[in-house]
Amino acid sequence: MQEQWVEQTVYQRPESLSKNPTHYCPGCTHGLIHKLIGEVIDELAIRERTIAVAPVGCSVLLYNYFELDSAEAAHGRAPAMATGLKRVQPDKIVFTYQGDGDLASIGIAEIMWAAIRGENITTFFINNAIYGMTGGQMAPTSLPGQVTGSSPLGRDVEMTGMPIQMAEILAGLPGTTYAVRRSVHDIRTIKDAKKAIRTAFRVQMAGAGFSFIEFLSSCPTNWGLTPSRALDWIRQNMVPYYPLGDYKVADIVKELR
Amino acid sequence: MAKELLKGNVAIAEAAIRAGVQAYFGYPITPQTELLEHMSLRMPQLGRVFLQAESELAAINMVYGAASAGVRVMTSSSGPGFSLMQEGLSYIACSEVPVVLVDIMRGGPGLGNIQPTQADYNQLTKSAGHGDFRSIVLAPSTVQEAIDLTVLAFDLAEKYRTIVIVAGDGMIGQMMEPAELPAMHALRSARPDWALTGAKGRQKNVISSLRLNADNLEDVNKRLQAKINRIRAAEARYEQVLTDDAEILIVAFGTTARIAKTAIREARRQGIPAGLLRPITLFPFPNAPFKELSVGSQQAKGVKAILVVEMSAGQMVEDVQLAVQGRLPVRFYGRTGGAVPLPDEILDQILMLAHRMDEAPTSGESFAMAA
Numbered sequence A: 001m002q003e004q005w006v007e008q009t010v011y012q013r014p015e016s017l018s019k020n021p022t023h024y025c026p027g028c029t030h031g032l033i034h035k036l037i038g039e040v041i042d043e044l045a046i047r048e049r050t051i052a053v054a055p056v057g058c059s060v061l062l063y064n065y066f067e068l069d070s071a072e073a074a075h076g077r078a079p080a081m082a083t084g085l086k087r088v089q090p091d092k093i094v095f096t097y098q099g100d101g102d103l104a105s106i107g108i109a110e111i112m113w114a115a116i117r118g119e120n121i122t123t124f125f126i127n128n129a130i131y132g133m134t135g136g137q138m139a140p141t142s143l144p145g146q147v148t149g150s151s152p153l154g155r156d157v158e159m160t161g162m163p164i165q166m167a168e169i170l171a172g173l174p175g176t177t178y179a180v181r182r183s184v185h186d187i188r189t190i191k192d193a194k195k196a197i198r199t200a201f202r203v204q205m206a207g208a209g210f211s212f213i214e215f216l217s218s219c220p221t222n223w224g225l226t227p228s229r230a231l232d233w234i235r236q237n238m239v240p241y242y243p244l245g246d247y248k249v250a251d252i253v254k255e256l257r
Numbered sequence B: 001m002a003k004e005l006l007k008g009n010v011a012i013a014e015a016a017i018r019a020g021v022q023a024y025f026g027y028p029i030t031p032q033t034e035l036l037e038h039m040s041l042r043m044p045q046l047g048r049v050f051l052q053a054e055s056e057l058a059a060i061n062m063v064y065g066a067a068s069a070g071v072r073v074m075t076s077s078s079g080p081g082f083s084l085m086q087e088g089l090s091y092i093a094c095s096e097v098p099v100v101l102v103d104i105m106r107g108g109p110g111l112g113n114i115q116p117t118q119a120d121y122n123q124l125t126k127s128a129g130h131g132d133f134r135s136i137v138l139a140p141s142t143v144q145e146a147i148d149l150t151v152l153a154f155d156l157a158e159k160y161r162t163i164v165i166v167a168g169d170g171m172i173g174q175m176m177e178p179a180e181l182p183a184m185h186a187l188r189s190a191r192p193d194w195a196l197t198g199a200k201g202r203q204k205n206v207i208s209s210l211r212l213n214a215d216n217l218e219d220v221n222k223r224l225q226a227k228i229n230r231i232r233a234a235e236a237r238y239e240q241v242l243t244d245d246a247e248i249l250i251v252a253f254g255t256t257a258r259i260a261k262t263a264i265r266e267a268r269r270q271g272i273p274a275g276l277l278r279p280i281t282l283f284p285f286p287n288a289p290f291k292e293l294s295v296g297s298q299q300a301k302g303v304k305a306i307l308v309v310e311m312s313a314g315q316m317v318e319d320v321q322l323a324v325q326g327r328l329p330v331r332f333y334g335r336t337g338g339a340v341p342l343p344d345e346i347l348d349q350i351l352m353l354a355h356r357m358d359e360a361p362t363s364g365e366s367f368a369m370a371a
């Protein structure tokens, strides 16, 4: 009897991601988070009606890596631009993808107000505790004592205040339907992160309001660490100050699951 | 449609609605607030989008988003708010999405006051944001013209994929006049092929102002400049009043032009042949009528001197000087800080000029602002 060999595809590049190699540094988790978002968009079959809004930061060229209609917003203004895009075509799925400088510093008003209005968009917030693109200055999320290009002696919280915890802040707003914090530093956290992305998009698809995921993300280049040490740094230093978890899951979200 | 008594701000808002504006985003600021208020009632009634933004910064970026979706969209503001919009305008100019803006100018600098001014001329025509770009700037001088230019603004914005600014002053925004609104246009349902509507059955569309490579960005700049030159060649608009035999030519726009007309009538009654050239487009500035001017002298008929009147310390006057190229003396009279010149003040300037002309004016002579 002849043996039967069956070829089966077990993994392939999601249709929502382009074939372009990214410009991200080795070990940077921006690319990994892109991949998870692309996979979920494919799985939900929403690629042809999804619009991405890129920030100013390392992910400014995001539109080169997604096969999606995309806009490139001014620094911090992605939630306002997304509001315009979504309000005039509520049937589309609109998401912003923003770094911590972009969202939590210069764009703090725009993100707060998108959440306050319960804007029916999704925001992916990449917290890497640093201004990556400009070469490693202090971010609103840099940890106490963290040495950066603009806090060479370590972040002095007496002078700058404490790092900002966006998932908790946005969870406190009535307009927010879904606000969680995830990480991507090991297999388990990556799987949890992907699940959350699916939930966030499903909130938007149901027209249920503002959905937000904060990702703890690595910046080996500006942290001065190897890629694997950078993942350890997330676990050891970021997770204690930025606990992973669900900060707001409105009742309607439970019905979606 | 019959004439009705309309306030400038309301007339502009309703004209935009009739022209098919699909979304309005704005933030309250005097003296344009009635425009936003009118939108807040009418747009939802018609099933269109109205949103009061948290700031002008947010408003212009919402406009940028909606324009990227390929719908007719607008905002309105005044000095302090317009300054905040400059960031967004620069991005919008580079990514070439059509946007209509209304600026109802108020006294400045700083918080200034809420009286009419024209002192945002330079900001609107020359520097509405960082980098090299120009917006089309339309300057109505009556409520009727504000209506007509608002309708035109949407057509020009789409024709050239550019920013069009309707520049009124507090007077135009606040005064009431009989005027006729256009009929309601049908809303456009088709979207332009570059719009962000989801990449369904086509390649993805990208709206971006980022070009990291210098050659690529230079190409974008060349394309923008070529477009601006097409606008310069085709879109300059102006009105001439009693210019055929004018020896003193007044150049003024908006509210100031109306006041100048009264002064000109009185000057003519006193035997001084004065006329008015009123730029309707501030950008592109109408250079042609200045080139065509017949320059007069003691012997020959023609224009002997130009008087520029503005509610500013002298901004458009520089464009007039460039257009005149030193062939005629250019005198300036301005009021600032929200003060509006009276017809008599302008008449005085005309009389002074007429008197001086008898003393053979020096070609190219320019005068400082009257105190």
Ligand SMILES: Cc1ncc(C[n+]2csc(CCOP(=O)(O)OP(=O)(O)O)c2C)c(N)n1
Pocket (backbone or CB within 6 Å): A056, A057, A058, A059, A075, A098, A099, A100, A101, A102, A103, A126, A128, A130, A131, A132, A133, A134, A139
């Ligand atoms: C108005 C404005 N200010 C400053 C900058 C310079 N700038 C570019 S990216 C950036 C910070 C980005 O950091 P973050 O948002 O944390 O993104 P990351 O690169 O870390 O992913 C800054 C300050 C800019 N482009 N625009």
Ligand code: SF4
Pocket (backbone or CB within 6 Å): A023, A024, A025, A027, A028, A029, A030, A058, A128, A132, A133, A218, A219, A220, A221, A222
């Ligand atoms: S600088 Fe940091 S955030 Fe930017 S690509 Fe490199 S590792 Fe990633």
Ligand SMILES: [Mg+2]
Pocket (backbone or CB within 6 Å): A099, A100, A101, A126, A127, A128, A129, A130, A131, A132, A139
């Ligand atoms: Mg960052």
